[in-house]
Amino acid sequence: MPVALVVLLLDITLIYHASRTGRLRPWAFIILMVPLMGALAYIAVELIPEWFSSPGARQARQRVANRLDPEKRYRELCDRLAGTDTIANRAALAEECANIGRFAEAEQHYDHILKLPMGHDPAYAFRKAQAEFSANRPANALATLDDLQKQWPDFDSADAHLLYARSLAEVGRTDEALEEYHALAGYFPGAEARVRYGMLPQMVGRTAEARMVFNELLIQMRRAPKYLRDAQAEWLSIAEKQIST
Numbered sequence: 001m002p003v004a005l006v007v008l009l010l011d012i013t014l015i016y017h018a019s020r021t022g023r024l025r026p027w028a029f030i031i032l033m034v035p036l037m038g039a040l041a042y043i044a045v046e047l048i049p050e051w052f053s054s055p056g057a058r059q060a061r062q063r064v065a066n067r068l069d070p071e072k073r074y075r076e077l078c079d080r081l082a083g084t085d086t087i088a089n090r091a092a093l094a095e096e097c098a099n100i101g102r103f104a105e106a107e108q109h110y111d112h113i114l115k116l117p118m119g120h121d122p123a124y125a126f127r128k129a130q131a132e133f134s135a136n137r138p139a140n141a142l143a144t145l146d147d148l149q150k151q152w153p154d155f156d157s158a159d160a161h162l163l164y165a166r167s168l169a170e171v172g173r174t175d176e177a178l179e180e181y182h183a184l185a186g187y188f189p190g191a192e193a194r195v196r197y198g199m200l201p202q203m204v205g206r207t208a209e210a211r212m213v214f215n216e217l218l219i220q221m222r223r224a225p226k227y228l229r230d231a232q233a234e235w236l237s238i239a240e241k242q243i244s245t
Helices: 003-020 024-033 037-051 055-068 072-083 087-099 103-114 122-134 138-151 158-170 174-185 192-203 207-222 226-231 233-244
Strands: none
Touching (some): 003 024, 003 037, 024 037, 087 103, 087 122, 122 138, 138 158, 158 192, 174 192, 192 207, 192 233, 207 226, 207 233, 226 233
């Protein structure tokens, strides 16, 4: 039997399987556009994990599937929201919008939620500010966070304070940002806040202050357990590079 015919039969079989199991999109397009390689990808991503359905295999499948069709979950959540418009469904869609870079849409969903009696919650205001910052609108993020603090003065979040400091730095309010980072350095979990704290004075030429922040962080982390150093490896690498420059 000619090889081309074998490949064609394999492609048809896999497309049929994809249609019967709700995977037609995007696999039919991939299989047809990339003969044989598309079929092998389908087998590797969809079929083998089913045959060996360990949690690790399922996670690997999800990662590959997300790369092939990054908006699949977005479409599913859009359909779910269209069927049942609840705060939970809209919040899930807003979070996915932020994950895939649809920041303006995420902000719109959070705005909608915050106007609802049961959605008037500081967590949604904070996520709206995150979406604004990610959309390169730090001034809007600051305004949202200031409003959050007025409406919910008891709301306390290290992540919100970090976002506030980053927003201050982005709009050029350097001294205020440094004050915020200085306060954060004492209680923020992990090394990110202190690394960002050190990078800011370095950017404005205050190298001695920056080196002191980085050195204190690295000395402290050398005494920390290995699992903690491993978890903060990315930020510690940045601190080491900043000192060496």
